[in-house]
Amino acid sequence: MAGDKVPPVHALDKPERLDDLLKQDRGDDCLPCKVIGGGAFLGLAAYSYLSGQAQLERQRAKILQSNSMFGMRSRKLGITGISLALAWMGLWRLFK
Numbered sequence: 412m413a414g415d416k417v418p419p420v421h422a423l424d425k426p427e428r429l430d431d432l433l434k435q436d437r438g439d440d441c442l443p444c445k446v447i448g449g450g451a452f453l454g455l456a457a458y459s460y461l462s463g464q465a466q467l468e469r470q471r472a473k474i475l476q477s478n479s480m481f482g483m484r485s486r487k488l489g490i491t492g493i494s495l496a497l498a499w500m501g502l503w504r505l506f507k
Contacts, residue, residue, distance in 0.1 A: 452501030
């Protein structure tokens with residue numbers, strides 16, 4: 412405590428820049444954390460896509476029979492979109 416320097420009052424009046432704070436906060440992530448986190452998102456994307464498409468094929472007759480506003484194409488597009496979003500999050504986690 413005796414070696415700590417107390418900043419002057421005028422230095423405390425102006426707030427710190429957000430960019431500087433974000434740069435300081437960025438360095439805490441280790442490589443294994445990135446690999447595990449990114450791999451988890453990529454695995455979830457693959458599982459979501461494969462299981463979603465399989466479930467759609469199993470329910471194909473019911474979906475077509477229901478005359479719903481959302482047919483097979485829009486449902487497949489939804490599953491693909493969710494999977495792509497998860498994959499993007501995994502890649503972002505790996506490389507950022």
